[in-house]
Amino acid sequence: MSITTTPTAAATTARTGRVPALSARIGAVRSSVIRDLLALTERPQVISFAGGLPAPELFDLEGARASFDAVLRAGGRRSLQYSTTEGDRRLRAGIAQRYTARGLATEADDILVTTGSQQGLSLLSTVLVDPGDVVLVESPSYLAALQCFALAGARLVAVPSDERGIDTDALAALAERLRPKLLYVVPTFQNPTGRSLSAQNRRAVAAAAEQHGFRVLEDDPYTELRYSGEPLPTIASLAAPGQVVSTGSFSKILAPGLRLGWVRSDPALRAGLVVAKQAADLHTSTVDQAAAAHYLEAGRLDAAIARSRGAYRLRRDALMAGLASALPPGSTWNAPDGGMFVWASLPHGWDTTRLLAVALQHDVAFVPGASFFPSDPPPNAMRLSFTTYEPDRILEGTDRLAAAVAAAAG
Known part of the structure; x- marks a missing residue:
């Protein structure tokens, strides 16, 4: 008669197998800072200009x-x-x-x-x-x-x-x-x-x-x-x-x-x-x-696009209006004719990666611009998306960003 035994938990835990390393290719590729940021901004109180997310209330559910x-x-x-x-x-x-x-x-x-x-x-x-x-x-x-x-x-x-x-x-x-x-x-x-x-x-x-x-x-x-x-x-x-x-x-x-x-x-x-x-x-x-x-x-698609265009135009304009008081003097940003993003550059000496840590403490987020360069990234750029929130919420977000900039500067 044979008896089958099950290894104890301690014995199982103590085992150390040998497996090959991951491929060199995957080790050389950086994780997406944007996807990583989404996990940090899931708190409902955070106003996130980080993710390029369409506005869900505009989806044509019907x-x-x-x-x-x-x-x-x-x-x-x-x-x-x-x-x-x-x-x-x-x-x-x-x-x-x-x-x-x-x-x-x-x-x-x-x-x-x-x-x-x-x-x-x-x-x-x-x-x-x-x-x-x-x-x-x-x-x-x-x-x-x-x-x-x-x-x-x-x-x-x-x-x-x-x-x-x-x-x-x-x-x-x-x-x-x-x-x-x-x-x-x-x-x-x-x-x-x-x-x-x-x-x-x-x-x-x-x-x-x-x-x-x-x-x-x-x-x-x-x-x-x-x-x-x-x-x-x-x-x-x-x-x-x-x-x-x-x-x-x-x-x-x-x-x-x-x-x-x-x-x-x-x-x-x-x-x-x-x-x-x-x-x-x-x-x-x-x-x-x-x-x-x-x-x-x-x-139905053309009508859905028209709705999005109308809403996003107002949201772009709200972000444009809010950035003037949110970013430090000497900052520059563009005014895009469409899409979802605004690109801003802060004055020399600013580091938007460090600023992001302060911004998250003020429940607002953006993406540091360095992530988008294959080499020699400038430290003072940032990407902001304007499509996710209605204009009042966007202006609240730029107020929070202004508070974060003031805290970082102080």
């Missing part, structure tokens, strides 16, 4: 419920089944129509639906970037994109950029010397700065890509959140076919919880993207795609 109900009634259990990797054909057609209406002729086959545009960046990093390849980025640039490229083993090189756009002379010099695979750019209402590249700057970027043989990754999730000024052409519409690959998202204009984004690409990339998507998650949620397609076909 329209979303109607679309999900319609899809489940018409499709039944098929709506809960596996689907194609490329995505729901009706949704892809709806996305393509929106591109075409903006002056960039697009077919449904040009679109791959992704689980948020963040997955699109990850897939493109897999398909386009080998370890050691040079990827050029704006300075500053979107933090989560920097993470994707770093995880792919890219060598990130910042291109000088300011409120006038990308320094195209510097871009040409870097392209000539480094032979980059890719330039990553958020051309309209950029995250983190809120600035937009002019039409002239976009043409120059497209021309540089053609001349030097690199691709442009045009990340464009904010373009429909315009509150003032005239629409600008996509870089893809100004470049040779295949020179630009684009990403977009419903997160900022419909609902981020759906996790629906897309990549617009040419046939040379399409097969590789499909393979990378299959390896990542097979396909994006069937029922969510079908509901989004129904929502677009019902004509």
